[in-house]
Amino acid sequence: MTPDLMQAGAAVRRRHTEAGGSGGREASYGRVLAPGQVDLTHGAILYLDDITVSFDGFRALNQLSLSIGAGELRCIIGPNGAGKTTLMDVITGKTRPDAGQAWFGSTIDLLRLSESRIAQAGIGRKFQKPTVYEQLTVFENLELALKADRRVRASLWFRLGAEQLDRIGEVLALIHLKDQAQRIAGLLSHGQKQWLEIGMLLMQDPQLLLLDEPVAGMTDEETERTAELFLSLQGRHSLVVVEHDMKFIDALTRGSGPAKRVTVLHEGSVLAEGTLAEVQANDKVVEVYLGR
Numbered sequence: 230m231t232p233d234l235m236q237a238g239a240a241v242r243r244r245h246t247e248a249g250g251s252g253g254r255e256a257s258y259g260r261v262l263a264p265g266q267v268d269l270t271h272g273a274i275l276y277l278d279d280i281t282v283s284f285d286g287f288r289a290l291n292q293l294s295l296s297i298g299a300g301e302l303r304c305i306i307g308p309n310g311a312g313k314t315t316l317m318d319v320i321t322g323k324t325r326p327d328a329g330q331a332w333f334g335s336t337i338d339l340l341r342l343s344e345s346r347i348a349q350a351g352i353g354r355k356f357q358k359p360t361v362y363e364q365l366t367v368f369e370n371l372e373l374a375l376k377a378d379r380r381v382r383a384s385l386w387f388r389l390g391a392e393q394l395d396r397i398g399e400v401l402a403l404i405h406l407k408d409q410a411q412r413i414a415g416l417l418s419h420g421q422k423q424w425l426e427i428g429m430l431l432m433q434d435p436q437l438l439l440l441d442e443p444v445a446g447m448t449d450e451e452t453e454r455t456a457e458l459f460l461s462l463q464g465r466h467s468l469v470v471v472e473h474d475m476k477f478i479d480a481l482t483r484g485s486g487p488a489k490r491v492t493v494l495h496e497g498s499v500l501a502e503g504t505l506a507e508v509q510a511n512d513k514v515v516e517v518y519l520g521r
């Protein structure tokens with residue numbers, strides 16, 4: 230972690246202690262119980278510092294440090310075995326690192342939380358394969374995702390109100406499935422199933438979305454529409470997209486809004502970071518990845 234961010238984080242925790250909280254890691258843990266409250270005072274939604282993960286002595290992640298800004302859309306690329314999936318696993322609590330720190334905002338210590346707490350805190354993950362409920366309609370899938378949200382369950386006793394119906398309508402429009410709301414999900418194309426699953430994640434309004442190879446198996450047109458969808462989400466959500474498809478990365482990083490950064494992983498560490506053009510022009514990147 231950069232010294233200024235470390236100091237800033239420590240100051241926030243100190244202020245909390247002085248205000249009567251328990252302070253330190255316990256304070257971070259306590260904050261997770263108030264969903265939706267991620268401290269973005271310092272601009273970063275995710276901060277990983279010096280993360281190492283070993284499997285039988287092999288370092289899948291090797292002192293990896295990474296910072297994602299609030300509202301940012303970040304692409305992560307890297308050759309097979311670079312550590313991309315392991316990185317996602319650390320962020321979501323599936324894999325515990327041997328060393329390092331992982332913060333969600335300035336105050337939520339991810340290494341202290343279970344996988345389900347991390348999801349509740351506002352980190353949603355989309356795996357490569359869509360896992361929608363094939364027998365249910367598109368609408369019912371979204372409805373179920375909404376009901377899986379503890380906040381909604383507690384307040385609505387499982388009955389959808391106007392606000393929730395509006396939210397489902399909004400997400401249906403975002404994922405280009407408004408006309409398909411009553412269609413059985415099993416009949417959707419592969420790309421549409423992927424969008425539906427992204428929609429299901431969106432129903433829970435995660436602040437950080439992790440997307441693992443979201444366009445694998447999509448047609449060119451579906452890939453293009455997925456890029457549009459992600460670009461429309463930036464700002465409201467922060468997105469980390471792991472992808473091999475360079476055309477898709479190109480579409481994402483060319484889109485409107487602030488310049489998008491691409492991070493290149495290699496052998497468990499960050500090899501390069503910059504705009505797509507910058508990393509493509511980087512000799513080390515060409516050697517280990519793009520030139521293969």
Ligand SMILES: Nc1ncnc2c1ncn2[C@@H]1O[C@H](COP(=O)(O)OP(=O)(O)OP(=O)(O)O)[C@@H](O)[C@H]1O
Nearest residue numbers: 284287288289307308309310311312313314315316
């Ligand atoms: N549970 C595990 N046990 C042993 N080795 C593992 C385990 N998980 C990952 N690895 C190894 O760690 C390295 C990084 O794997 P990881 O799956 O994170 O890479 P990746 O960048 O996602 O690769 P790909 O693009 O092929 O999905 C690989 O060499 C992999 O074989």
